[in-house]
Amino acid sequence: MKDTKDSPEYLAKKRAFSKMLTLYGRKPVLEALQDPSVTPFRLHLATSNKPVTLLDDILLLAESKGAEVRYHTRDALSRISKNSKQDQGVAIDLQCPGFQQADDFLAAPPKAHFELLALDGITNPQNVGMIIRSATAGAIDGIILPEKGCAPIDPLVIKASAGTVFKANILRCSSLVKTLKQFRQHGTHVYGLSSHADTTLANLTSHSANIYVLGNETKGVSKEVSELCNKHIAIPMNNNVESLNVAVTAALIAFRTVIR
């Protein structure tokens, strides 16, 4: 029987796939496996790999943690890693319980007044990683990360996140505009961060679920997303400083109720 886009089988597969993070590269894969909080699902190895100790270590650790092991041609492995230049013949699917589709989150949110960040065109992996680290440590229920326009979760992001990405609540979506529309239809307020806004983060009084949109490092929040925002908010700055680093802005939002 073939899965159709509406069949329970298709949706279950999609859901399981959403919770999976595929990582590549020998050192990144080994380091992920060494993290006690990480559960591997499937290890992928290229049959072209020459035997080296590092690969033995990866294989032993993956098997001891219950991962299935599969061997592929070099080409097939490239299609799994989606990065043939940096995969070094190794990829791994990790189970990330905090990963899900944004619409699944919306269908069953963990609380009425949830607080989310949404990333709109954040291209620097260092920033994406730092945002994930601060949001996971702070009072944020999830990070909406669109498939396109942002730095993908790769070894650079994982490093900058100090490994917190594996336990982060990442809400995946294909189109940020479409997802924000859905959330707004359900009463969620959407705030765009902008250094030019009149309302400040301190003045924000809200009794709803909220999404804070963080925009591109240079251009800020995109026009299409800006038009979907209920309001734009700023963080007041001294000494004519023009803007804050976007990961710092994310941290101030994530911790503003924690540090007061």
Place this chain on the structure above:
Amino acid sequence: MKDTKDSPEYLAKKRAFSKMLTLYGRKPVLEALQDPSVTPFRLHLATSNKPVTLLDDILLLAESKGAEVRYHTRDALSRISKNSKQDQGVAIDLQCPGFQQADDFLAAPPKAHFELLALDGITNPQNVGMIIRSATAGAIDGIILPEKGCAPIDPLVIKASAGTVFKANILRCSSLVKTLKQFRQHGTHVYGLSSHADTTLANLTSHSANIYVLGNETKGVSKEVSELCNKHIAIPMNNNVESLNVAVTAALIAFRTVIR
């Protein structure tokens, strides 16, 4: 007459020198000169430089902003830039009005209950730059930056600071331990940031001038400095995240009164 360490002439020179930032490299020097808030004092060029447009641009801009121009042998220029590998035959002394010796700040603080950050072994230029940017934008009166142990203010720091270093209040000192002792003798409270501390940033009630010490990215605040702290404070974290990025911690301190 020779200057002695106590003579008014020596102290005046030392004071003027404290306010000077020497920067090197063609692109960094040009970018600094293009910043309208930057006042150059003296441009240094190696006589070995081959004529190129970029150098003409630097020379014209420096002269139009009233800088003195001096030519040096390649070796002499290296001694000025202190980085012969990256200076590209160009260095510049910039006047930074917010730079001063930490003991000069202590002798005449701008307010009774000032708030300072102190950097103890922060070696990543990206972190030092981001800390300067957040502190300058936030409610921090100065950053104590010891001569040794931290990343020096170089092109990488300037870039990560988004150019805010030129207007930052940087309090220089030769020994952080000695400087913190002096501040404590004058009634300033010193807090070391530590993820293991019982007191949280939110619980901190203080009616004094304060210094918040940020430690090395891996090892935290050093033992000698820890012993000088009145108290250690933590920022509470969710999801068993072990630590925050040090620049994020700095931003939370700098903005905690701004965003509440």
